[in-house]
Amino acid sequence: MIKKSVFSITLLSLPFVSSLNAFAEQSQSQIDKGDTAWMIVSTALVMLMTVPGLALFYGGLVKKKDVLNTIAMSFVSYCIVSFLWIVYGYSLSFSDDIGGIIGYLDKAFLKGVKIESLQGTIPEVLFSMFQLTFAAITVALVSGAYIERIRFSAWILFSILWMSFVYVPVAHWVWGGGFLAKMGALDFAGGTVVHVNAGIAALVGVLMLGKRKNTMLIPNNLTLVSIGTALLWFGWFGFNAGSAASSNAVAAQAFINTNTAAAVAALAWMLTEWIITKKPTVLGIASGIIAGLVAITPAAGFVNITGSVIIGAIAGVICYFSVTAMKPKLGYDDALDVFGIHGLAGIMGAILTGVFADPSVNEAGKGLLYGNAKQVLIQLAAVGVTMLYTAIMTCVIFLIIRLFMKIRVHEEDEIIGLDSSAHGEKAYNL
Template sequence: MLLKTILLPLGFVLSTAVSAFAGEGTIDTGDTAWVTMSTALVMMMTPAGLAMFYGGMSRYKNLLNTIAMTLVAYCLASIVWVAWGYSLAFGETSNLFIGNLNHLFLNGIDIHSVSGTIPTLLFVLFQMTFACICIAIILGSVVDRIKFSSWIVFAVLWVTFVYAPVCNWAWGGGWMHKIGALDFAGGNVVHINAGISGLVLALYLGKRHGYGKEPMIPSSVAFTALGAGLLWFGWFGFNAGSALAANGIAASAFLVTNTAAAMGGLSWLSVEWKHSKKPTLLGLASGAIAGLVGITPAAGFVSLSGALAIGALSGIIGFFGVAVLKRKMGYDDSLDAFGIHGLCGIWGALATGLFANPSVTEGAAGLVYGNPKQVWIQFLSIIGTITFSALATLIVIFITSLLTNGLRVDREDELAGLDNALHGERAFEIE
């Protein structure tokens, strides 16, 4: 049985094509080629870009463990998605909170199924890469101290019971879709969802031994910078690919994505330079990622001026979250998943309500273009995501803890380093 096409409200149908379901249609080879390339770009972001970005920021004794948990998250989410995650997120139903199980193991979807102008199987794959990177982002809050076995169980449960519902709300015809919330490529679905969940998991696990008392030096800032470059490259597929077509909206999303990333890097660098008197490579790379996070929900809706504003403030907000808020509040968000993805994702979702430009996507207008109501709608979507992500993640944590006899590694293993203690390997051989 083919899925029916579900369109978003008339005013912004084209710009939010990412939420289209499978249905009757004609495959366009240009659109298919572009989305195929975009899928490959987003796939690269997790086991290559994020693995290097996070691995470089982790301590040397945990570098390999960080990369391993990023890679296993990609593997797990890939299987969960094609088995039941896609059906829960995009299965057609009148339910505004979750899909159905009609497409378990992609039942009813074959090479003849079409979503808009691309094969449904390609749409499934493109959406799968979003689920994969979303669970991997959470890892940044808890590296150095979560058991590998617990991470595996948590990842499976979280993609099923946290990611899939929020994806359905925004892109699968759920309540966010119904109220007209704008989320082009994952402000709520990916970044707020992962950032809040990471913070909850970090608070539950507690601080790393020695946190705040001894230096926790990144193993390789060079790795992190290279990872940031790969993420930036892959983000063009993430955002521009979310048009699900090779069209003007995809081109605009490509442009504003690069612009916001550049502005984010420069604004973070400027604030850091003034604050600490040193312009660091880590800060520049983090700022670029902050800008990319901020522009994600807005990519298909804003013009160049909006991208400049979103990127500039994303860098400042990210720096504040990492250098000020975390220290004042005292929580241990290891690699700043909440500080960058959570906070900048919130800003980006709100900024979409401010800067959405109807000249980019007809009918999608924000406060600056005469539609103050959109800010309120964006606010409601943010509150809904934060509340659900926090509570649902807490439940997943409790279930995982019961199934794996606690989430945290032994003190001895944590102090010795997880690369050798858990994997019996080292990232580099040192003579």
């Protein structure tokens, strides 16, 4: 009798269990409101990094006669990428893979990306917008190396070509299922895709552009630099923690790692400068903050707090010497030290991710200190491939632009300043 009752109850419960299973499966494919809210905020934070963050940071560093031109380069980069990313950038970066190299155009103009389309637990259109902000700031970062000498029209053409033929393929290789992703390369938030990419483009570009007439770095307004630095630091929480694409523990770890590395790098730069020059400068502290933020970017969601401290400390010291010793010795005119800070800190951070990646923080990453020496080799390969490709393509892009227009401004325009000669405006009407 008892067996019959149990059997009857089991039969009666089957529809209920089936409905629970169906509900669970449906829930897994539904939008997560918490994740979506966090990613909307993160996307806005990353946008803030380009305009006004980077625009003010770069604008305060240049000579007062070139402030508006420098700011305009960041603004126009963001506008160009915002349009082209929707047209084809997102599709080529994040649609199905073609031979590990590039995506298809099946999502051009966001075709097929419907309101109900999901990327994980968030709307795909939001994921696309988040990635758009990464592409925009990468292009804008390069401008800091070229300022005070490149024609505004040449910069616009460079932005279009470089985003299309450099950023988009590299983003696909690492984040879109391309060959570096399949190799197992770790890049949580853009050490390779953003900073190595931008840094190498900066170095190659300045070598092709040649030196400015006056290569001295004379910041016109360190208050603007400080405000820009603060906005970049603030926005970087969305940049790194948002790259978890979810409101979870990994995002929280990336958040604290980001803050810690930036603070430690700033202290390391300040103390190094203080010992050598006997004066701790505001510009040095700001530069150290940026170096730490860059270095922790590829590692943010993979390393523990100890790893973030070590990465930040190394970044502060190495980037100080790259700017004060290496650049003068080699003689290249990287105006705002895009290669010396973003390039070198990005390279260093990407490699050290292979050392400090802690599987207890993120099971997707296991580095040298946790028994996986191979990860360091993978990171080296990813960095090397990116550097080589970016260097060649940036050179080719400059040669293509030269077929259509002069890249450098006239000497008299450079002396007058690009605010007046290119835009007919002045930053300070005092």
